[in-house]
Amino acid sequence: MKILSAADIYKWEQATLISQNISSVELMERAAEALFQAIQQYVGERQASFVILCGFGNNGGDGLALGRMLHMAGHIVRIHLLEHTSYSAENEINQQRLHEMDISISSLSPESILEFPAKSILIDALFGYGLARPLDDRWKPLLYQINTASNPVLSIDIPSGLFADKPTPIEAPIIQAHLTYTFACAKLSLLFPKYASFTSNFQILDIGLEKNIENTLSTPYEYLQKEDVQLLIRPLQKFSHKGTFGHAYMVGGRYGSIGAAILASKAALKTGCGLITAYIPACGYTILQGAFPEAQVETDPLDTHISMFPKQITDYDAIGMGMGMGTHPDTEIALRQLFERLKLMPSIPHLLFDADAINILAKNPDWHVLIPPNSILTPHPKELERLIGLWTDDFEKIAKVRDWCRRYQQIVVIKGANTAIVLPNEMVHFNSTGNPGMATGGSGDVLSGIITSLLAQGHTPADAALLGVYLHGLAGDIAATTIHERSITATDIIAHLSSAWQHLQNPYL
Ligand SMILES: NC(=O)C1=CN([C@@H]2O[C@H](COP(=O)(O)OP(=O)(O)OC[C@H]3O[C@@H](n4cnc5c(N)ncnc54)[C@H](O)[C@@H]3O)[C@@H](O)[C@H]2O)[C@@H](O)CC1
Ligand SMILES: [K+]
Missing domain, CATH: 3.40.50.10260 (YjeF N-terminal domain)
Structure with a gap:
């Protein structure tokens, strides 16, 4: 609308x-x-x-x-x-x-x-x-x-x-x-x-x-509602196998915040990609495998934080990175090297940058031109402020983000109530789902997992961002029908993703 x-x-x-x-x-x-x-x-x-x-x-x-x-x-x-x-x-x-x-x-x-x-x-x-x-x-x-x-x-x-x-x-x-x-x-x-x-x-x-x-x-402004996102859903095929639905690579976690990588990985699988591989520092190996047996896990040589990205990172269908990753200088250098590598490749996986990946990008404005076009960035307001600078009011904020997206050909998802998805063509879609109970630790990691999963499943980045944001909010809204908004956790949002899909695909709801 x-x-x-x-x-x-x-x-x-x-x-x-x-x-x-x-x-x-x-x-x-x-x-x-x-x-x-x-x-x-x-x-x-x-x-x-x-x-x-x-x-x-x-x-x-x-x-x-x-x-x-x-x-x-x-x-x-x-x-x-x-x-x-x-x-x-x-x-x-x-x-x-x-x-x-x-x-x-x-x-x-x-x-x-x-x-x-x-x-x-x-x-x-x-x-x-x-x-x-x-x-x-x-x-x-x-x-x-x-x-x-x-x-x-x-x-x-x-x-x-x-x-x-x-x-x-x-x-x-x-x-x-x-x-x-x-x-x-x-x-x-x-x-x-x-x-x-x-x-x-x-x-x-x-x-x-x-x-x-x-x-x-x-x-340039749209209000994203059920009938808009229903058009973006891809039907499941009868003869599908796990490879059909894509393989997502979730990069994040450091000593003390491995949970962020777990939440994003679980959300990705629950959103429907066939396979996920989590790439985390070595300290998280047992934790992640124990908490989430469906995940494949690869570990960094270092125990506490990510210091390099493996060669095979570009073999996956989509990469989501940054959740609980930290901004250690080793991680920063690794990201810069990844950009250099991606520059030389004829085709690359779709990318999503969240949390500390955005903080690293914010610290290095001269890297913005290196971000592969059509990547998705999912900042919360503080991370956005670090990325694009201060604004005086929300109208100016949206104008600055539209300008940034056009300039660097990126998609920015401004998280919050009525999350705004800003596209490279400067269109802004405001989400209609979600509730204040979703402002809870890990909710953003879940969103990153959802969108990365949709990217891995072959949605275009714009569609993945729109559908993912709507689905995330809808899962939270359905959770709020049985769980008090104050008690909703990120895990509850993941648990209600299945109902969100059902709701979205049922014309009578
Ligand atoms: N035009 C239509 O066909 C329809 C209009 N609708 C209603 O009409 C509203 C718009 O009506 P109007 O255009 O008459 O405007 P408003 O009813 O919003 O008020 C305008 C009046 O307030 C005065 N005014 C504006 N700023 C002022 C200020 N700071 N201090 C003191 N006075 C001020 C204006 O000079 C004008 O006389 C919509 O919001 C909606 O509620 C609905 O009935 C739907 C159909
Ligand atoms: K009024």
């Missing part, structure tokens, strides 16, 4: 009005109907109480129309509307509809002192994507009352005060929504860690905007 700018969403809406021959009030009614259905699901069977805070534009219009529908469904509804000199036409029509039904509208101003009945749900319909500039300090008292109330806050389209597609200063007043119902497509701001306290969760509501028109709008 595309992630569009506010300007493009506006264009999409306007073109839909013409193509479907409907009025903007009718489209607003459709949006309010979608909201109403979603909120009915949220409250379940019970009668609920709502306080709806409406602005003077179309976001406010959505709130007014929603208020009417909730009232008609028997809920207790209080509607507050910002005093203003002029309202949007759709807003006025919906005010009129409420008057006709004798549903009262209280006035609201930034100075209002509000009382929220206990257990009522607050609906934020103050500002949507039409926000033209950050809200000024005048709005602080009103938004403070909403943000500090113990009531749940549901935002319509976007938390009021937040820009959809450009940086918002976080010192400006912004609604802290528990859940945002956003129309038609995801918005960039809903995906960025900097705004996490305003946007903890969101749900996309389909309001029937015309698909053909969406196809004409170009954007």
Whole structure:
């Protein structure tokens, strides 16, 4: 699914009005109907109480129309509307509809002192994507009352005060929504860690905007969902043997962190490659063989860390390296020598660099040109910062990574909530699976194993990165259905990979 700018969403809406021959009030009614259905699901069977805070534009219009529908469904509804000199036409029509039904509208101003009945749900319909500039300090008292109330806050389209597609200063007043119902497509701001306290969760509501028109709008940003990754899956063949599914080579571990190599290796095999060989320092031999009998193991001559890469490393289908590997100068020299060797070869295995492999690359910017094109790097934010330098906000971070990927023709997977996969063509795919419980030691090693496995199975690097990230998050989400998010471990993610595959391949789930 595309992630569009506010300007493009506006264009999409306007073109839909013409193509479907409907009025903007009718489209607003459709949006309010979608909201109403979603909120009915949220409250379940019970009668609920709502306080709806409406602005003077179309976001406010959505709130007014929603208020009417909730009232008609028997809920207790209080509607507050910002005093203003002029309202949007759709807003006025919906005010009129409420008057006709004798549903009262209280006035609201930034100075209002509000009382929220206990257990009522607050609906934020103050500002949507039409926000033209950050809200000024005048709005602080009103938004403070909403943000500090113990009531749940549901935002319509976007938390009021937040820009959809450009940086918002976080010192400006912004609604802290528990859940945002956003129309038609995801918005960039809903995906960025900097705004996490305003946007903890969101749900996309389909309001029937015309698909053909969406196809004409170009954007470098995509929101990666089940239907996108399903297209990337390769079917299993009846006469397959273990060689068919590829042989992954997992390089990592040092004295004290052999577990990282074990997790990555197990995840690789559970993702479906036929064989894995782990390459680790000698101290890990018994540990790895004991913990994971399905793995083949090769060891470095040194006991404590990796000091060389064996000649046969290039014989495998894919290499994943860096998990728990350390940045010992011997390892650093070995990596440099590997790059020199790869340069001379006509064809080489697909490569994934994680953790300490990235730290070594970050320390040596002049090696970036040596990284074979189309390799995958999977940094967490700190490793990314070491690789590309500091950024001031998430928009700049994405811009810098896009630039880096184009320049060096690499794929970067920025790990975190809504992991972003940035491709050499500068497309950015934000993942829709995963949960905070996955921020746990070893989770990244598992991701490296999954992606390396998909590379070994013959997926293109871009497909392997997209499918792998989605699958990893999905396994974590399925784990969270039976294990509390606080208790999820990397091993649990591996244990649920099988269910993730099942879920992904089942059209009815
Ligand atoms: N256009 C359409 O067909 C649809 C629009 N929808 C809703 O419409 C919203 C967009 O509506 P609008 O474009 O009317 O915009 P908004 O409702 O977001 O608000 C815009 C109003 O706020 C004012 N404003 C902007 N920044 C301000 C600031 N910092 N301080 C004070 N006032 C400020 C603007 O001048 C304008 O009057 C969407 O977010 C969505 O909720 C939905 O009903 C779906 C259909
Ligand atoms: K809003």
